[in-house]
Amino acid sequence: MDVSTNLPIPTTALLVAAHPDDADFGAAGTAAKWARAGAAVTYLVVTDGSKGSWDPAVVPARLAVRREEEQARACEMAGARPPEFLRLRDGSVENTMDLRRELAAWIRRLAPQVVITHDPWKPYMLHPDHRSVGTAVCDAVVAARDPHFYPEQISRGIGHHRPEKILLWSASVDDHVEELSEADVETKLLALRCHESQFESTMRHTGTSTSEAREFEDQIRARCRSAGEIAGFQYGEAFKALNADR
Numbered sequence: 001m002d003v004s005t006n007l008p009i010p011t012t013a014l015l016v017a018a019h020p021d022d023a024d025f026g027a028a029g030t031a032a033k034w035a036r037a038g039a040a041v042t043y044l045v046v047t048d049g050s051k052g053s054w055d056p057a058v059v060p061a062r063l064a065v066r067r068e069e070e071q072a073r074a075c076e077m078a079g080a081r082p083p084e085f086l087r088l089r090d091g092s093v094e095n096t097m098d099l100r101r102e103l104a105a106w107i108r109r110l111a112p113q114v115v116i117t118h119d120p121w122k123p124y125m126l127h128p129d130h131r132s133v134g135t136a137v138c139d140a141v142v143a144a145r146d147p148h149f150y151p152e153q154i155s156r157g158i159g160h161h162r163p164e165k166i167l168l169w170s171a172s173v174d175d176h177v178e179e180l181s182e183a184d185v186e187t188k189l190l191a192l193r194c195h196e197s198q199f200e201s202t203m204r205h206t207g208t209s210t211s212e213a214r215e216f217e218d219q220i221r222a223r224c225r226s227a228g229e230i231a232g233f234q235y236g237e238a239f240k241a242l243n244a245d246r
C-alpha cells in the first residue's frame, strides 16, 4: 500500500476528541511538531469526560473539572492553544444534526487545513463516543465545506471552509505517517503525563515514577517506533488520511 508522509505544516489544525486525553494518545506528537513550526493547533473536546474513572467514589462533576485542567496543561505542553470543550455528557454522544451543525461551525470559524479525529470506520471500536465523534466530525467536514449547509452560519459571517485533509488516529488502515523527532515523542509523553486522573484506568499505573509508568511510556515509544517504521522513520504517528472532497 502507498503510504503518504508529512503533510505541509498547516497554518491551522483542529483535533477533535471524544474525551480529554484521546487527542494526546492519537496525535500529540504531530500537534507538537506543527505547533513548534508555527501552526495554530486547537483541541476541541466533545464530552466532559465525567465517566472516566474506575473509582466508584469519584464525583463525576469534579472529575470533569479536573480533566479539563489536565487537558489544558497537556495542550500547553504540546504548544497548542487552550482547548475548547463542548461538554456533552460522557458516554452519551450521538451523531445528531445539532452536533454536526456545531462541529461544522467550529471548522468554518477556525478554517483548519487539517482536521484530526477518531476513525469511525474502525471495526469493533467499542466506545460509543469514539464512534459517534469520528462520524460526526467527518459528516461536519462535508457540511462545513459546502455553502448550502447551514446558511444561517454563512449569513453570520462564518464562511464555508474545506479542510485539505482529514487524518484519523488509531485507524483500521494506516496510510499516512507524520514523522516525529525524539523530542516530539518526549513531548507526547509529557502531554500524556498531564492526564493524572487517567493513570489507573487508561494508562494502567498509579504514579509518574512507578515501573508501570515506565512500562506505559515504553509502550508509547514502541508504538511511535512502529508507526515510524511504516514510512522508514525512527518515530512517527500513523493515520488514515482522507481528502475532504470525496
Ligand SMILES: [Zn+2]
Residues within 6 Å of the ligand: 018, 019, 022, 127, 130
Ligand atoms: Zn476516549
